[in-house]
Amino acid sequence: MQLKFWRMQALRSIHESRRFIRRNTWEKQLAHLQAQGHLIYSGSSHLPEIALTFDDGPDPQYTPQILEILQRYQVKATFFCIGHQVATYPHVVRQVSEAGHVIGNHTWTHPNLAFLCGSDILSQIERTSHAIQEAIGAQPLFFRPPYGSFNSQVLTQACHLGITPIIWNNSTEDWARPGTDFIIRRALDSISNGSIILMHDGGQEQSQTVEATSIIIEKLQDQGYRFITIQQLIDNLIIKDLRSRLTHSMLLSS
Numbered sequence: 001m002q003l004k005f006w007r008m009q010a011l012r013s014i015h016e017s018r019r020f021i022r023r024n025t026w027e028k029q030l031a032h033l034q035a036q037g038h039l040i041y042s043g044s045s046h047l048p049e050i051a052l053t054f055d056d057g058p059d060p061q062y063t064p065q066i067l068e069i070l071q072r073y074q075v076k077a078t079f080f081c082i083g084h085q086v087a088t089y090p091h092v093v094r095q096v097s098e099a100g101h102v103i104g105n106h107t108w109t110h111p112n113l114a115f116l117c118g119s120d121i122l123s124q125i126e127r128t129s130h131a132i133q134e135a136i137g138a139q140p141l142f143f144r145p146p147y148g149s150f151n152s153q154v155l156t157q158a159c160h161l162g163i164t165p166i167i168w169n170n171s172t173e174d175w176a177r178p179g180t181d182f183i184i185r186r187a188l189d190s191i192s193n194g195s196i197i198l199m200h201d202g203g204q205e206q207s208q209t210v211e212a213t214s215i216i217i218e219k220l221q222d223q224g225y226r227f228i229t230i231q232q233l234i235d236n237l238i239i240k241d242l243r244s245r246l247t248h249s250m251l252l253s254s
């Protein structure tokens with residue numbers, strides 16, 4: 001019930017803030033922050049690659065079902081885990097990690113970090129990273145702020161901890177359980193090179209997400225897209241950036 005409550009809060013929070021910020025303005029701000037190296041919200045627009053991301057797990061019922069689908073289609077994804085869930089179900093996190101997927105940090109209790117002070121933000125991230133380290137033997141390199149909500153203090157603390165904030169540019173709205181067809185349509189309608197798709201493997205009943213995931217993968221693979229983890233997405237962005245800088249400097253020197 002508590003988890004359902006913060007989902008409803010998220011709905012209001014996102015709709016209220018987005019009402020005042022036109023979508024393209026929001027994306028321009030994210031693009032600017034990505035260019036400055038403060039966060040990642042999109043992969044390379046030149047590569048037919050997509051990152052599937054699953055938030056709010058690990059969940060003992062739905063996470064293994066998602067893993068089975070990913071295994072069936074030979075797809076690797078990224079899972080942003082809630083710290084107290086990691087502490088409760090460390091074996092599920094290990095299962096995700098051992099299957100070759102990337103584990104990210106999604107805070108300890110899923111608060112809106114923009115309303116917290118610096119030390120509380122730090123504690124939410126650090127405690128979760130510690131639980132992940134205990135579960136899989138490695139610190140997470142990526143962090144997703146709940147509701148995609150952040151301010152300069154959140155970015156500063158993430159930078160201080162050396163953990164990269166990851167937002168998304170394609171939300172399936174699956175947390176509202178709008179129906180499998182709606183989730184699939186949302187994912188496919190706004191797909192493009194470098195899309196980071198937001199879905200959920202925990203937090204509440206997620207059978208619609210489980211059902212939608214296989215169809216989304218099938219349809220996008222048919223369209224020629226490859227699925228990559230957030231780590232691969234960032235690696236490819238860096239390579240592309242280096243190549244374009246090299247090309248630029250070669251043009252200048254010729």
Ligand SMILES: [Zn+2]
Nearest residue numbers: 055056146147
């Ligand atoms: Zn979340």
